[in-house]
Amino acid sequence: VPNLKTDSIFLYGGNIVVNCEKKILRTVLGSCVAVCLYDPEKALGGMNHYLLPLWNGEGLPTPKFGNIAIEQLVELMTSSRYGCRHCDLQAKIFGGASIMGDRSAGHNVSQRNVNIAFNALAKTGIEIINSDVGGNQARQLHFYTHSGDVYMKRVTKG
Amino acid sequence: MITEHSGATDITSNPVEKTREQLQTEMQVMEQKLVMMNARLIESEQSKSVFLAKVRNEINNPLTTLLFFAQELSQYESDDPKQVRQMGSTIYRDMFILNLQLQNIIVSSELESGVLELSPRNVNVRNLMQECISGMEILSRGSKKLNVTLQIDQELCDTPFFVTDPDKLKSILDNMIANAIEYTPKKGTITVESWRSAEQLFIKVRDQGSGIFSGDQNRLFDRFRQVNKLPSGSHKGHGLGLSLIKGVTEFLGGVVLVDTVMGKGTTFTVNIPEYISEYDKEHQRLKNGTNFTDDELSDDMELF
Numbered sequence: 001v002p003n004l005k006t007d008s009i010f011l012y013g014g015n016i017v018v019n020c021e022k023k024i025l026r027t028v029l030g031s032c033v034a035v036c037l038y039d040p041e042k043a044l045g046g047m048n049h050y051l052l053p054l055w056n057g058e059g060l061p062t063p064k065f066g067n068i069a070i071e072q073l074v075e076l077m078t079s080s081r082y083g084c085r086h087c088d089l090q091a092k093i094f095g096g097a098s099i100m101g102d103r104s105a106g107h108n109v110s111q112r113n114v115n116i117a118f119n120a121l122a123k124t125g126i127e128i129i130n131s132d133v134g135g136n137q138a139r140q141l142h143f144y145t146h147s148g149d150v151y152m153k154r155v156t157k158g
Numbered sequence: 159m160i161t162e163h164s165g166a167t168d169i170t171s172n173p174v175e176k177t178r179e180q181l182q183t184e185m186q187v188m189e190q191k192l193v194m195m196n197a198r199l200i201e202s203e204q205s206k207s208v209f210l211a212k213v214r215n216e217i218n219n220p221l222t223t224l225l226f227f228a229q230e231l232s233q234y235e236s237d238d239p240k241q242v243r244q245m246g247s248t249i250y251r252d253m254f255i256l257n258l259q260l261q262n263i264i265v266s267s268e269l270e271s272g273v274l275e276l277s278p279r280n281v282n283v284r285n286l287m288q289e290c291i292s293g294m295e296i297l298s299r300g301s302k303k304l305n306v307t308l309q310i311d312q313e314l315c316d317t318p319f320f321v322t323d324p325d326k327l328k329s330i331l332d333n334m335i336a337n338a339i340e341y342t343p344k345k346g347t348i349t350v351e352s353w354r355s356a357e358q359l360f361i362k363v364r365d366q367g368s369g370i371f372s373g374d375q376n377r378l379f380d381r382f383r384q385v386n387k388l389p390s391g392s393h394k395g396h397g398l399g400l401s402l403i404k405g406v407t408e409f410l411g412g413v414v415l416v417d418t419v420m421g422k423g424t425t426f427t428v429n430i431p432e433y434i435s436e437y438d439k440e441h442q443r444l445k446n447g448t449n450f451t452d453d454e455l456s457d458d459m460e461l462f
Contacts, residue, residue: 130462
């Protein structure tokens with residue numbers, strides 16, 4: 001079992017990490033969304049963490065946008081480097097909380113972030129086996145890349 | 159479902175009617191938004207045309223000087239090194255001005271179109287300021303023989319690192335100094351001061367110009383609008399510098415203050431907050447208001 005202090009990688013918004021070693025990918029999600037992909041055949045996993053739903057065509061198409069982050073994560077895992085097959089991949093989706101309350105309600109970024117994850121994954125044909133999205137509490141995630149387990153904790157206001 | 163009261167249909171409780179009304183309201187709101195958007199687009203298009211016409215002038219003027227001196231130099235028959243050096247120096251100065259103006263035009267158009275990107279790094283502010291001042295020597299030392307002094311607060315000297323976008327900060331500084339050079343009379347002094355307070359960086363540039371009329375202060379930061387501060391009106395400025403200082407400072411989350419005394423000079427003070435990433439903000443907020451810990455795997459974590 002990987003050690004949280006020595007074998008973990010923290011993902012900031014706009015990061016994508018795929019790892020075939022025993023690692024824990026950690027992140028904290030508010031309105032952001034993280035998609036965890038796991039290949040049980042190869043026992044490797046990858047995760048992204050995006051802030052906004054769609055790239056609007058301006059500036060660089062970075063993985064801080066959901067459509068780009070999901071596409072890049074799938075491409076990376078199915079590339080010759082990792083060699084995963086679409087049919088083997090399993091997805092788990094987390095995040096998209098409305099933690100800003102009414103202030104972000106107008107833009108509905110959190111809900112749009114969640115929608116893009118489900119829509120983009122549906123197009124790729126990757127099975128979504130679990131998810132915990134929405135609500136109004138931030139989430140803390142630990143994704144074990146060798147087992148595909150995701151430990152999640154809702155961050156409650158003290 | 160339709161509810162009937164004394165034979166009459168109550169429309170308000172009809173879900174279809176309700177949805178229709180709701181959709182109509184939404185459509186009206188969308189329509190209003192479209193009208194507003196259209197007005198903004200027309201306005202933007204007009205200002206873009208003005209901008210382009212001005213830009214053409216800004217580039218043409220220094221280019222004419224450059225062409226003239228380059229041609230002179232290529233046909234120059236005397237081997238007097240002093241004169242050659244003088245021509246070279248003029249070409250360099252004009253190239254420097256042209257470069258500054260082109261940078262300003264690029265940053266301004268990026269600011270205008272909202273595509274300016276923030277690239278924060280840990281910046282050594284002391285070194286950056288020294289670099290800016292020595293880079294400007296071609297303008298300050300030249301024929302004006304100005305004295306530019308730099309005063310950096312002890313705290314900032316000891317801890318000169320500040321998280322911000324170095325290119326944007328340099329752009330602000332270059333323009334503040336260029337503006338002061340423009341308006342300070344020959345052999346005058348320009349004072350650049352800098353200090354930090356908590357997570358704020360302050361930069362103050364004081365010139366010895368003639369000051370700004372109070373009536374002109376409101377339009378000081380307007381793009382391509384020059385306030386005629388010199389009695390002769392003979393300044394070479396490009397009318398973009400101050401609007402850029404304001405725009406870029408605000409882009410970094412800061413403010414610009416102006417303090418002017420007629421006949422004595424003008425002081426521009428820029429105040430920029432240290433950059434904190436969205437993630438750090440969220441992290442900090444969670445830490446402050448919650449029982450959040452990310453140090454160890456908690457027992458209360460749910461498995462998915």
